[in-house]
Amino acid sequence: MSEIHFDKEKGSQIKLFTPGPVYIPERILKEMAKPNDTHRSKPYAEMHQLVEEGLKKLLYTSNDCLISTSSATGLMEACVRNLVKKDEKALFFSIGAFGDRWYKIGVSNGKVSVKEGVEWGKPITPEFAQEALNKDKYAVVFIQSNETSTGVYNPINEVIPVIKDFGALVCVDATSSMAGIKVEVDKLGIDVCLASVQKCFTLPPGLALCSISKAAIEKTSQVKNRGFYFDFLDLVKRSEKHQTPTTPPIPQIRALAAQLDYILNHEGLEKRFERHERLGKRTRMWARDINFEMFPEKGYESNTVSTMKNSLNIDIGKMVSTLLSKGYRIVNGYGDLKNKTFRIGHMGEVTVKDLENMLKILTDIVSDLRLNQ
Ligand SMILES: Cc1ncc(COP(=O)(O)O)c(C=O)c1O
Known part of the structure; x- marks a missing residue:
């Protein structure tokens, strides 16, 4: 070796x-090495709250921000399970491997899933989105901002308004760009914007995050068989107490709180x-x-x-x-x-x-x- x-x-x-x-970097590893109280303690809740507040600033949103004890794929599955009803159709825009993955998650959860893709290397344009959305009635649309397999950044600032015009909920996988490329969640009306922390956040893997709109929370309450581990309602309810439903990787949350402070208040x-x-x-x-x-x-x-x-x-x-x-x-x-x-x-x-x-x-x-x- x-x-x-x-x-x-x-x-x-x-x-x-x-x-x-x-x-x-060393400063993040050192942060992770510090001792912690339990995940139901007041000091933990204060740390968790710092993360929630930091994420709101990072994502330019007043929406709730959730911490998931999974990688990003867990939250991709959560979006599918929580937001699509049995009699509804979901549209997955794909420009590469991770768009294809989201579509597969839709299919494997038994949701009526439609994929609209382009040749790898190309983006989803507003014109392409308009044409795809004209074909049928979709309740939820899924799209990557940054597609890591092809290195393409979708023009989401132009595409999301087109999707919103059709009245669908929009979920954005910003895994490989969040905290590196600006996404203005409220301005665009993104319902769920998700990522994991092992990319632009610069933390070791094992934690994912998302913002969630009021409309998405309301929709979740109408969907049956959402599963247990990734139930958005449960995650939202726990976040009101600045906690997660199950035991989180506390050292990573400590490091994330410190890293958000670094991003927002030191680097800018x-x-x-x-x-x-x-x-x-x-x-x-x-x-x-x-x-x-x-x-x-x-x-x-x-x-x-x-x-x-x-x-x-x-x-x-x-x-x-x-x-x-x-x-x-x-x-x-x-x-x-x-x-x-x-x-x-x-x-x-x-x-x-x-x-x-x-x-x-x-x-x-x-x-x-x-x-x-
Ligand atoms: C765009 C995108 N989406 C989703 C994922 C899956 O993320 P995770 O490995 O955190 O589940 C990745 C991982 O590389 C990714 O780049």
């Missing part, structure tokens, strides 16, 4: 440029969003200079994860493993896109300087691979 992967004393020394989980929201914009731009400049074409259609590239086509036709596996031997991890393409694309994650606490250091090394690796082709 390599020392940079597994060090009994120091933990992994790999610098992660991945689309989650991401590299966790606008600065954080701008830093992610610069990270996205810098990666795209590097790709252009070295002749890797971007996979997403121009204008829809994500600022948290860049997916590049293998336009130099090099051995992507070798490129990734050589970089890993130098202490940095990037990732191959997702699923069918393996070896045809590769991905660089630039989210969380990554700085432009960190990114440039990694890209310098990657440039040399690509040159060597081309020479030896």
Whole structure:
């Protein structure tokens, strides 16, 4: 076992440029190591409340914000189970692997599920959404903001108003962009906006969050067989006491409270969003200079994860493993896109300087691979 992967004393020394989980700074690890009271105690409730208030600011919302003791997929399933009645239809917009996953969750829960997808690399446009919604009556619509498999950012600011015009509830999976790219929940009227914490929030995995509108809570009360663990009504009722229904990962909630304070009061929201914009731009400049074409259609590239086509036709596996031997991890393409694309994650606490250091090394690796082709 390599020392940079597994060090009994120091933990992994790999610098992660991945689309989650991401590299966790020392200050967050230290926060997680602090002792805690129980999840039914007053000090815990105060900590939980700080998280709820921080999330409202982050998401520009007055809606309730919930903490789920799961990863994001748990909340994706919660949306399906809580918001779609037996005699209603759900529409899943898909632009990649995670859109497909949400649709599969709909089907596996026995909901009448329809998928409207586009070729991978393309976004859902307002025109596409309008056409899809004209075909039938949908009670709930599901969409990703950032699709991590393709590196496409959907133009949700234009698409969601179209969906709302049809009177449907809207659930947004912002897993790989929340806390990195601005989403204004109230302005857009998003009913559920969800994410997990191992990406732009920069925490270890195991916790998910969402905002939930009054309309979504009201709808939940009309839906039968919502299940037990992810019942929105139960989660909302418990959040009134600043608690979760079951035992949460308390150290992570402590770290999340501290991280929200850092994001809102130290770095500042606008600065954080701008830093992610610069990270996205810098990666795209590097790709252009070295002749890797971007996979997403121009204008829809994500600022948290860049997916590049293998336009130099090099051995992507070798490129990734050589970089890993130098202490940095990037990732191959997702699923069918393996070896045809590769991905660089630039989210969380990554700085432009960190990114440039990694890209310098990657440039040399690509040159060597081309020479030896
Ligand atoms: C866009 C998107 N949605 C959902 C998920 C699933 O998240 P989790 O692994 O936290 O369940 C991911 C994970 O990478 C993702 O990128």
